[in-house]
Amino acid sequence: xxxxxxxxxxxxxxxxTGMKLTMDHFRNKKELVATLQYPHxxxxxxxxxxxxxxxxxxxxxSRLHVDIDDCIACMQCERACPVDCIKIDSIKxxxxxxxxxxxxxxxxxxxMIVSRFTIDMSECMYCNLCVFPCPEDCIYMVGGPNAExxxxxxxxSQYKRDGMIFEFADATDEAIRDAGGEKWLDQxxxxxxxxxxxxxxxxxxxxxxxxxxxxxxxxDTPISTAKPATQTSESSGELEIKSFNDISDKMCRGxxxxxxxxxxxxxxxxxxxxxxxxxxxxxxxxxxxxxQSILDGLSASPSKAVAPAVEAGGDVKVESVPDAPxxxxxxxxxxxxxxxIEDKMARGTAKKAFIAAKRSGEDKVEAVRKALTDxxxxxxxxxxxxxxxxxxxxxxxxxxxxxxxxxxxEEAVVExxxxxxxxxxxxxxxxxxxxxxxxxxxxxxxxxxxxxxRTEVIADLRAGLTEAGKLDDATNTILNKLGSGN
Amino acid sequence: MEANLVDKSVIETGEMVLNMGPQHPSxxxxxxxxxxxxxxIVSQIEPVIGYLHRCFEKHCEKLxxxxxxxxxxxCDYLASMHMDHAYSIAVEKLLDIELPDRVExxxxxxxELQRIxxxxxxxxxxxxxxxxxxxxxxxxxxxxxxxDLFETLCGARLLYNYIWPGGVSHDLPPKFIERxxxxxxxxxxQIDELNNLLxxxxxxxxxxxxVGILPPEVGINFGVSGxxxxxxxxxxxxxxxxxxxxxxxxxxxxxxxxxxxxTIGDTWDRYYVRVLEMRESAKIIRQACAELPGGDVHxxxxxxxxxNAGEVYGRYESARGDxxxxxxxxxxxxxxxxxxxxxxxxxxxxxxEISEGWMISDVIAILGSLDIVLGEIDR
Numbered sequence: 100x101x102x103x104x105x106x107x108x109x110x111x112x113x114x115x116t117g118m119k120l121t122m123d124h125f126r127n128k129k130e131l132v133a134t135l136q137y138p139h140x141x142x143x144x145x146x147x148x149x150x151x152x153x154x155x156x157x158x159x160x161s162r163l164h165v166d167i168d169d170c171i172a173c174m175q176c177e178r179a180c181p182v183d184c185i186k187i188d189s190i191k192x193x194x195x196x197x198x199x200x201x202x203x204x205x206x207x208x209x210x211m212i213v214s215r216f217t218i219d220m221s222e223c224m225y226c227n228l229c230v231f232p233c234p235e236d237c238i239y240m241v242g243g244p245n246a247e248x249x250x251x252x253x254x255x256s257q258y259k260r261d262g263m264i265f266e267f268a269d270a271t272d273e274a275i276r277d278a279g280g281e282k283w284l285d286q287x288x289x290x291x292x293x294x295x296x297x298x299x300x301x302x303x304x305x306x307x308x309x310x311x312x313x314x315x316x317x318x319d320t321p322i323s324t325a326k327p328a329t330q331t332s333e334s335s336g337e338l339e340i341k342s343f344n345d346i347s348d349k350m351c352r353g354x355x356x357x358x359x360x361x362x363x364x365x366x367x368x369x370x371x372x373x374x375x376x377x378x379x380x381x382x383x384x385x386x387x388x389x390x391q392s393i394l395d396g397l398s399a400s401p402s403k404a405v406a407p408a409v410e411a412g413g414d415v416k417v418e419s420v421p422d423a424p425x426x427x428x429x430x431x432x433x434x435x436x437x438x439x440i441e442d443k444m445a446r447g448t449a450k451k452a453f454i455a456a457k458r459s460g461e462d463k464v465e466a467v468r469k470a471l472t473d474x475x476x477x478x479x480x481x482x483x484x485x486x487x488x489x490x491x492x493x494x495x496x497x498x499x500x501x502x503x504x505x506x507x508x509e510e511a512v513v514e515x516x517x518x519x520x521x522x523x524x525x526x527x528x529x530x531x532x533x534x535x536x537x538x539x540x541x542x543x544x545x546x547x548x549x550x551x552x553r554t555e556v557i558a559d560l561r562a563g564l565t566e567a568g569k570l571d572d573a574t575n576t577i578l579n580k581l582g583s584g585n
Numbered sequence: 586m587e588a589n590l591v592d593k594s595v596i597e598t599g600e601m602v603l604n605m606g607p608q609h610p611s612x613x614x615x616x617x618x619x620x621x622x623x624x625x626i627v628s629q630i631e632p633v634i635g636y637l638h639r640c641f642e643k644h645c646e647k648l649x650x651x652x653x654x655x656x657x658x659x660c661d662y663l664a665s666m667h668m669d670h671a672y673s674i675a676v677e678k679l680l681d682i683e684l685p686d687r688v689e690x691x692x693x694x695x696x697e698l699q700r701i702x703x704x705x706x707x708x709x710x711x712x713x714x715x716x717x718x719x720x721x722x723x724x725x726x727x728x729x730x731x732x733d734l735f736e737t738l739c740g741a742r743l744l745y746n747y748i749w750p751g752g753v754s755h756d757l758p759p760k761f762i763e764r765x766x767x768x769x770x771x772x773x774x775q776i777d778e779l780n781n782l783l784x785x786x787x788x789x790x791x792x793x794x795x796v797g798i799l800p801p802e803v804g805i806n807f808g809v810s811g812x813x814x815x816x817x818x819x820x821x822x823x824x825x826x827x828x829x830x831x832x833x834x835x836x837x838x839x840x841x842x843x844x845x846x847x848t849i850g851d852t853w854d855r856y857y858v859r860v861l862e863m864r865e866s867a868k869i870i871r872q873a874c875a876e877l878p879g880g881d882v883h884x885x886x887x888x889x890x891x892x893n894a895g896e897v898y899g900r901y902e903s904a905r906g907d908x909x910x911x912x913x914x915x916x917x918x919x920x921x922x923x924x925x926x927x928x929x930x931x932x933x934x935x936x937x938e939i940s941e942g943w944m945i946s947d948v949i950a951i952l953g954s955l956d957i958v959l960g961e962i963d964r
Contacts, residue, residue: 110787117782121719160740181652226655226746227739227754240740 160225160240163218165267169203169237172211176229176238184222188215190280203235204537212278213268221263445476529577535569557582611714611949614959630937637963645923650890658744661961666699667903669748675899675910676750679892687880689831694873697866702731703904704859707956712783714953715792720783752886762874769867794847797951799939808931811906816842816855823902835872837865852954891918905929929957
């Protein structure tokens with residue numbers, strides 16, 4: 100009997116204890132609540148010293164990133180990967196050739212051209228094993244302690260699986276070909292064709308999509324609109340080897356490309372090159388109406404034609420080089436163009452405004468400009484970008500903008516004349532401190548890639564080094580010397 | 586006149602087979618149980634495993650010694666550090682390398698933190714299985730704190746790849762010891778709270794005490810190890826009986842089941858051994874933190890692991906029991922054979938034996954008290 104009663108007393112007591120605890124938590128929910136209001140609150144990123152010492156390096160495992168300028172194609176990361184998600188191809192220039200593959204920021208002479216550096220993040224198991232063997236510290240997981248090298252990039256997501264494949268190599272086809280990578284390019288084209296066939300088999304709508312290998316699916320530094328312009332001006336004439344990619348038959352394409360390269364090496368102009376190509380094709384008995392129309396398209400557009408897109412019907416569309424303002428006006432403003440905005444926040448704001456404007460049917464450029472000005476994020480680079488898209492309509496409706504546009508084009512024309520040519524990266528070797536030298540070289544390469552002038556690059560160097568507290572007297576003298584053109 | 590309303594010859598009175606899983610919240614993963622029942626009384630259980638099989642052992646024959654570590658992580662995903670540690674101990678034995686003191690201390694601190702995290706899940710889900718939902722949310726909340734510590738340590742929260750053969754991947758981050766001690770100060774009262782809410786709760790005791798008794802001799806015969814065996818009163822802990830790493834330096838007790846609420850070896854005992862072990866782990870961490878020496882954690886890290894031909898067996902007391910790695914080397918940089926002794930696999934094998942004669946609802950409690958992880962069973 101007493102046992103029976105004891106049981107009841109114990110049961111009630113334990114029940115009340117539990118209830119009391121629950122009530123305690125209910126009352127003190129401010130202190131005891133464990134849930135994180137996720138999008139509004141985030142855990143702080145773990146802290147570590149930022150440095151190049153492996154022991155205190157790389158703590159967040161967010162996404163793999165490669166500083167491709169520093170990569171010497173030693174393949175150690177590829178070998179370390181347990182799931183083979185890293186694929187590297189490199190091409191060694193033949194002995195005795197003059198090709199300079201560049202220097203890394205650790206002052207190692209590169210000996211190869213990295214033609215492919217693909218990381219499939221959908222395969223990656225985030226084990227971090229590839230990071231440790233890298234002799235140049237150029238592959239790392241982004242974010243946190245590496246914030247200086249790359250902005251944090253967790254919560255990255257894609258609509259398509261292809262988006263998880265990151266291509267880091269930025270060697271151009273010309274550079275690969277010059278280094279003797281003809282065979283590699285052919286093999287890649289075959290693979291690419293197979294890949295594209297696969298996409299079509301799945302019943303997806305064929306659209307103009309970026310070539311997954313030649314044009315990176317997602318590069319980390321978004322290609323600014325200025326980049327293609329500089330590239331075309333560098334290559335001889337306006338014809339590019341890519342122009343022939345529209346030829347569907349593989350054999351014909353190969354013949355055309357070979358003839359193109361031969362003519363190009365001979366230093367011929369666009370018309371002569373096209374004539375050569377046509378001759379080579381008809382010699383091989385491969386000339387068809389389709390190819391003729393492509394070639395006509397290439398020759399018909401006066402020096403500006405770069406990449407004619409040939410539709411099934413054979414009519415020719417000409418896309419113009421974005422270096423002439425008249426031509427730019429024709430280009431449609433697309434949300435992808437906003438990717439050129441460097442600042443992440445500004446990019447987000449701009450994209451939001453773009454979509455809102457698209458829905459309501461307003462002028463997209465104006466909407467983006469207004470949103471950015473309101474947010475105080477409108478810098479010169481973004482301004483220029485927007486100006487390049489504000490078309491003829493904007494000129495009429497907003498004369499002020501038109502003025503600005505005229506100004507900016509004027510600047511673009513004037514500056515290179517008044518400024519000295521860009522100095523060489525080797526000129527920075529005078530800097531003693533290794534860290535400073537590395538940083539300076541990085542800034543230099545970034546400037547060079549975006550086509551900045553000597554004065555701009557030197558200003559960048561000054562700003563960057565001062566920010567890092569690395570600008571000492573000796574470095575300053577070197578920069579002064581470079582500025583005066585010695 | 587007697588009306589024959591039910592034709593007794595039609596009713597099946599024989600054995601019935603009840604299928605449970607593979608998608609079932611109480612099977613702790615993808616485990617399928619074929620339960621043979623007589624009415625509601627269980628007569629036999631056939632566990633069907635292999636849904637998570639990933640060819641771990643075969644896969645190891647393709648990978649270098651360093652590359653295996655991320656895959657050992659994925660075996661027991663609730664106690665990844667233990668798996669890495671066990672594997673590393675075996676490889677170090679094979680290489681015959683001496684580790685710096687700091688590495689050993691760091692490993693012990695991390696392993697005991699991991700034991701706390703793993704037992705918190707075991708205890709919480711056990712409560713969840715028998716119907717107590719609140720303790721589960723509370724234990725998961727505390728486990729989060731351990732995971733946050735691990736995140737600052739190596740950048741990952743679940744699959745760490747932290748303990749490597751020959752060392753650890755990173756040194757401790759600044760303030761890690763302070764944060765760990767802060768966590769322990771916070772954690773001790775939480776155990777009391779858990780005891781008040783769950784351990785001594787009358788309903789919980791009624792569900793678990795005197796249920797699924799595992800006699801010590803049966804446990805030993807079936808190869809049961811870890812807290813599940815200690816719940817039956819067997820004082821066997823590799824950290825004490827066959828000390829590896831530097832466990833012999835620390836002062837701690839091995840809690841065993843005493844049958845406080847029922848018989849020795851019932852599900853409640855197995856549960857309570859885990860609760861007590863968390864306290865012991867906290868005790869070890871405090872001692873290790875106080876004595877932590879300085880030094881370079883990468884000092885003994887081999888540049889390339891290429892052991893001489895030979896074979897080795899490393900034992901380790903993980904959160905689930907006795908983990909063993911049997912590695913055969915033929916002098917190459919990839920192992921010839923890696924065999925893993927999975928404690929959860931052996932623990933699961935005893936399920937049919939101890940569930941016999943209990944009701945279907947008790948099977949849930951018994952399975953929960955064995956604390957299995959399917960990633961390790963199937964591996």
